[in-house]
Amino acid sequence: xxxxxxxxxxxxxxxxxxxxxxxxxxxxxxxxxxxxxxxxxxxxxxxxxxxxxxxxxxxxxxxxxxxxxxxxxxxxxxxxxxxxxxxxxxxxxxxxxxxxxxxxxxxxxxxxxxxxxxxxxxxxxxxxxxxxxxxxxxxxxxxxxxxxxxxxxxx
Amino acid sequence: xxxxxxxxxxxxxxxxxxxxxxxxxxxxxxxxxxxxxxxxxxxxxxxxxxxxxxxxxxxxxxxxxxxxxxxxxxxxxxxxxxxxxxxxxxxxxxxxxxxxxxxxxxxxxxxxxxxxxxxxxxxxxxxxxxxxxxxxxxxxxxxxxxxxxxxxxxxxxxxxxxxxxxxxxxxxxxxxxxxxxxxxxxxxxxxxxxxxxxxxxxxxxxxxxxxxxxxxxxxxxxxxxxxxxxxxxxxxxxxxxxxxxxxxxxxxxxxxxxxxxxxxxxxxxxxxxxxxxxxxxxxxxxxxxxxxxxxxxxxxxxxxxxxxxxxxxxxxxxxxxxxxxxxxxxxxxxxxxxxxxxxxxxxxxxxxxxxxxxxxxxxxxxxxxxxxxxxxxxxxxxxxxxxxxxxxxxxxxxxxxxxxxxxxxxxxxxxxxxxxxxxxxxxxxxxxxxxxxxxxxxxxxxxxxxxxxxxxxxxxxxxxxxxxxxxxxxxxxxxxxxxxxxxxxxxxxxxxxxxxxxxxxxxxxxxxxxxxxxxxxxxxxxxxxxxxxxxxxxxxxxxxxxxxxxxxxxxxxxxxxxxxxxxxxxxxxxxxxxxxxxxxxxxxxxxxxxxxxxxxxxxxxxxxxxxxxxxxxxxxxxxxxxxxxxxxxxxxxxxxxxxxxxxxxxxxxxxxxxxxxxxxxxxxxxxxxxxxxxxxxxxxxxxxxxxxxxxxxxxxxxxxxxxxxxxxxxxxxxxxxxxxxxxxxxxxxxxxxxxxxxxxxxxxxxxxxxx
Numbered sequence: 001x002x003x004x005x006x007x008x009x010x011x012x013x014x015x016x017x018x019x020x021x022x023x024x025x026x027x028x029x030x031x032x033x034x035x036x037x038x039x040x041x042x043x044x045x046x047x048x049x050x051x052x053x054x055x056x057x058x059x060x061x062x063x064x065x066x067x068x069x070x071x072x073x074x075x076x077x078x079x080x081x082x083x084x085x086x087x088x089x090x091x092x093x094x095x096x097x098x099x100x101x102x103x104x105x106x107x108x109x110x111x112x113x114x115x116x117x118x119x120x121x122x123x124x125x126x127x128x129x130x131x132x133x134x135x136x137x138x139x140x141x142x143x144x145x146x147x148x149x150x151x152x153x154x155x
Numbered sequence: 156x157x158x159x160x161x162x163x164x165x166x167x168x169x170x171x172x173x174x175x176x177x178x179x180x181x182x183x184x185x186x187x188x189x190x191x192x193x194x195x196x197x198x199x200x201x202x203x204x205x206x207x208x209x210x211x212x213x214x215x216x217x218x219x220x221x222x223x224x225x226x227x228x229x230x231x232x233x234x235x236x237x238x239x240x241x242x243x244x245x246x247x248x249x250x251x252x253x254x255x256x257x258x259x260x261x262x263x264x265x266x267x268x269x270x271x272x273x274x275x276x277x278x279x280x281x282x283x284x285x286x287x288x289x290x291x292x293x294x295x296x297x298x299x300x301x302x303x304x305x306x307x308x309x310x311x312x313x314x315x316x317x318x319x320x321x322x323x324x325x326x327x328x329x330x331x332x333x334x335x336x337x338x339x340x341x342x343x344x345x346x347x348x349x350x351x352x353x354x355x356x357x358x359x360x361x362x363x364x365x366x367x368x369x370x371x372x373x374x375x376x377x378x379x380x381x382x383x384x385x386x387x388x389x390x391x392x393x394x395x396x397x398x399x400x401x402x403x404x405x406x407x408x409x410x411x412x413x414x415x416x417x418x419x420x421x422x423x424x425x426x427x428x429x430x431x432x433x434x435x436x437x438x439x440x441x442x443x444x445x446x447x448x449x450x451x452x453x454x455x456x457x458x459x460x461x462x463x464x465x466x467x468x469x470x471x472x473x474x475x476x477x478x479x480x481x482x483x484x485x486x487x488x489x490x491x492x493x494x495x496x497x498x499x500x501x502x503x504x505x506x507x508x509x510x511x512x513x514x515x516x517x518x519x520x521x522x523x524x525x526x527x528x529x530x531x532x533x534x535x536x537x538x539x540x541x542x543x544x545x546x547x548x549x550x551x552x553x554x555x556x557x558x559x560x561x562x563x564x565x566x567x568x569x570x571x572x573x574x575x576x577x578x579x580x581x582x583x584x585x586x587x588x589x590x591x592x593x594x595x596x597x598x599x600x601x602x603x604x605x606x607x608x609x610x611x612x613x614x615x616x617x618x619x620x621x622x623x624x625x626x627x628x629x630x631x632x633x634x635x636x637x638x639x640x641x642x643x644x645x646x647x648x649x650x651x652x653x654x655x656x657x658x659x660x661x662x663x664x665x666x667x668x669x670x671x672x673x674x675x676x677x678x679x680x681x682x683x684x685x686x687x688x689x690x691x692x693x694x695x696x697x698x699x700x701x702x703x704x705x706x707x708x709x710x711x712x713x714x715x716x717x718x719x720x721x722x723x724x725x726x727x728x729x730x731x732x733x734x735x736x737x738x739x740x741x742x743x744x745x746x747x748x749x750x751x752x753x754x755x756x757x758x759x760x761x762x763x764x765x766x767x768x769x770x771x772x773x774x775x776x777x778x779x780x781x782x783x784x785x786x787x788x789x790x791x792x793x794x795x796x797x798x799x800x801x802x803x804x805x806x807x808x809x810x811x812x813x814x815x816x817x818x819x820x821x822x823x824x825x826x827x828x829x830x831x832x833x834x835x836x837x838x839x840x841x842x843x844x845x846x847x848x849x850x851x852x853x854x855x856x857x858x859x860x861x862x863x864x865x866x867x868x869x870x871x872x873x874x875x876x877x878x879x880x881x882x883x884x885x886x887x888x889x890x891x892x893x894x895x896x897x898x899x900x901x902x903x904x905x906x907x908x909x910x
Contacts, residue, residue, distance in 0.1 A: 015437070015438075018461075018463050019463065022461050022462055022463035025403075025462070026412060026460075026461035026462050026463065027461060029406050031397070031400075031403070031404035031406065032396070032397020032398065033397070034401075034403070034536075034537070034585070035403065035462070035538070035615075036536055036537075036538075036618065037618045037850055037851050037852075038617055038618055038619075038850075039618075039850055039851075039852060041850060041851040041852050042536070042851055044536060071397070072396065072397035073396075073397055075396070075397075076396065077396060078392055078393075078396060078398075081395070081396075085395040085396065088391070088395045089387070089391055089392060089395060092387060092388060092391060092817060092821065093391075093395075094222075094390075094391050094394040094395065095222030095223070095224070095821060095825055096221055096222030096535075096536065096537075096583070096584060096585050096586045096587075097222065097390070097391075097393075097394030097399050097401075097583065097585070098401055098535075098536040098537045098585030098586060099536050100394050100395060101397045104395060122859070123859060123860035124860070126859045126860075127858060127859070127860075128859070129536070129851060129856055129858060130536070130828075130859075131534060131535060131536045131586050131588075131829070131856065132222045132536075132586065132825045132828075132829075133824055133825040133826075133827065133828025133829055133857070133862065134824075134825070135828065135857075135858075135859040135862035136824060136862060136864055136865060137821075137824070138859060139859065
């Protein structure tokens with residue numbers, strides 16, 4: 001089947017029922033997307049499919065064929081960070097860092113839909129779990145990125 | 156046995172291990188240049204510091220980064236002494252020499268009362284004990300990241316190593332320029348002389364090697380440019396782009412993937428298994444029965460072309476599991492046994508002062524209460540995993556671990572090779588919290604790799620395996636008995652607790668040579684109970700150590716995590732019984748513990764203790780010392796639809812000299828959320844030998860929507876640096892419990908909290 005990942009087309013012979021997460025991680029070596037729970041409870045595996053945040057650990061790869069899949073690897077780079085990544089550094093969000101790819105992808109999907117999320121909007125959208133308890137910095141960084149994007153235009 | 160008797164016998168028993176009786180200054184851990192990895196163009200100046208051709212500094216890093224910011228903080232120490240920008244310090248994993256071992260962690264395991272070390276001069280018996288255990292720890296050289304000890308341990312040796320390297324470089328430069336060394340200044344990694352000459356470290360490293368400057372002392376605090384400054388962490392940039400390499404992110408040519416299933420019953424094993432269906436699956440290549448390694452449970456592993464294939468294979472295997480010969484465990488039965496032990500056994504006395512029996516006889520009022528805490532899982536976000544390759548009599552492992560040498564020793568044992576034939580690569584850790592002080596999964600990975608004919612294999616656990624096969628924080632019970640005289644003054648406090656000992660089991664796994672048939676009393680069981688700062692005239696604190704058979708381990712802040720809930724909730728009960736404000740009551744009894752009182756007052760002031768709150772909200776306060784640091788917290792709590800909501804937690808911390816205040820704030824925030832997850836939701840039940848909780852769906856943790864705003868206030872200090880990664884965990888549960896009492900009038904005496 002044909003997959004469109006980070007703007008590139010990739011061909012996969014994966015079993016159609018194999019979750020997207022494992023195709024990304026173990027077949028395509030895109031290890032930025034993490035495994036955390038396997039039941040869509042923690043959000044560490046969050047990627048975008050057609051612009052929507054999706055928990056890839058329960059998403060059969062066959063269900064996302066030919067759709068635009070976006071992973072942390074294409075959010076931004078050290079040289080050209082996404083405003084959220086810049087905000088994450090400015091607010092010193094990550095600790096162990098394991099859940100942060102999923103956090104960032106969930107936050108990016110939120111800002112795509114809602115340029116100025118309120119605290120309540122963030123509470124509702126950011127259901128990703130973090131064992132290091134970085135939540136208040138996640139909140140601050142989303143507000144910071146939103147303000148930055150308003151000043152500097154789109155991401 | 157009394158405390159002093161035990162210490163002396165412990166010192167006697169271990170004294171035989173001590174080699175040499177000299178003093179142990181930081182320079183004894185300087186190490187020789189040969190200890191560092193030889194890399195083209197770099198010049199090693201001692202066991203910690205290499206200088207690259209371009210003048211960059213390479214630091215041997217023995218501690219694991221698991222989110223606590225230690226790689227940044229330790230690099231800051233070296234950047235400070237060498238006067239190089241922080242981004243010019245590169246890290247290289249340290250080898251296995253004993254200079255990299257953790258001395259401070261073992262010294263902290265001595266059951267001394269912290270108030271005895273508060274004054275300017277430590278009592279001789281404490282100095283002797285610390286010296287002797289330090290000596291033993293130095294010989295053992297156990298490299299472990301834990302016990303909030305990294306800065307406390309490496310504060311002197313790393314600064315000394317960098318200061319010595321700097322002196323060598325300056326000395327070599329002075330000789331080359333034919334000027335006095337005192338006329339050379341160093342800034343931003345460049346040495347300068349008034350004559351206009353300049354050189355960077357790389358240009359002088361070769362001539363500096365082999366020089367042995369004498370009388371080196373690290374910089375005085377007034378000269379610090381970096382230490383004490385809020386500094387951005389160096390590991391964060393790769394953690395926001397997905398490029399950081401955790402254990403599960405290792406990818407090697409030809410690598411296979413393995414999934415595991417252990418016997419659901421702790422300590423059990425497979426009686427029989429039918430692997431036919433599994434092996435018939437596409438992408439599944441092998442089934443490997445697993446032994447019980449490192450105190451874990453036996454089971455099986457399936458090797459496949461991806462983790463998903465391997466897990467499909469696991470699900471297709473039909474296994475007949477059997478309980479251990481000792482029978483299936485049950486947490487309710489264990490709880491009943493703990494209560495029985497509390498009532499029938501005397502236990503080991505960790506602290507005694509005054510004459511409690513007399514105060515109890517003449518008491519006008521007695522308050523007796525029972526407190527309890529359940530088993531808890533660590534639930535690191537990155538489940539347990541290890542990647543291994545066994546080839547030509549050599550083993551190579553890539554593993555997120557807090558104990559690289561234990562991992563090495565486990566790999567050597569499983570593969571039956573010499574330790575020298577094992578290479579350990581420590582990756583980034585997706586959380587540790589004490590779970591990665593165990594190496595059960597390393598044994599499994601090497602066993603599977605041995606069956607894979609030289610191919611590397613990444614073995615990983617599902618969330619379900621991770622949660623049901625943890626080394627759990629042990630269940631604990633504690634009985635509190637206080638006496639009040641006719642004026643309402645507290646005259647005695649007696650505490651007896653019961654629970655499984657952690658340290659003897661772990662020592663048997665880590666250093667079998669040091670474990671014997673009789674367990675040493677485990678300080679972690681009574682810490683936070685025997686060492687209270689309150690000046691009640693008569694006190695007696697004892698602990699009954701049990702052996703339930705449950706795999707138990709170190710859980711972030713260890714015994715303090717439950718004991719602070721017990722003691723600080725009971726202190727609140729005493730305040731209520733004496734009709735005093737909880738803050739005022741505590742301050743009354745802290746007259747001989749001014750540092751504790753100062754921390755408590757700071758938290759209370761910042762939280763505006765005593766001022767009105769909106770209707771439906773209440774505050775609770777708690778104070779606790781652990782890992783050398785004192786933390787006070789004020790929690791603001793309300794109830795919404797019968798659920799506990801914590802809105803704000805104001806924290807004050809005295810952790811001695813601070814290296815990176817930004818990290819202190821991060822760790823306090825992290826600890827509050829970690830402790831709050833346990834306070835609100837945390838429990839592990841064992842029924843029929845099997846852990847009942849299996850994933851975040853039935854073992855929830857605090858989410859963003861439930862996370863309080865955490866404020867951190869640091870008490871300025873010039874004392875030796877103390878712990879930061881754990882000390883803010885213990886006070887959360889009692890602060891919230893005490894706030895609930897203020898709100899509802901119902902005292903919380905069990906975890907998790909229930910309204």
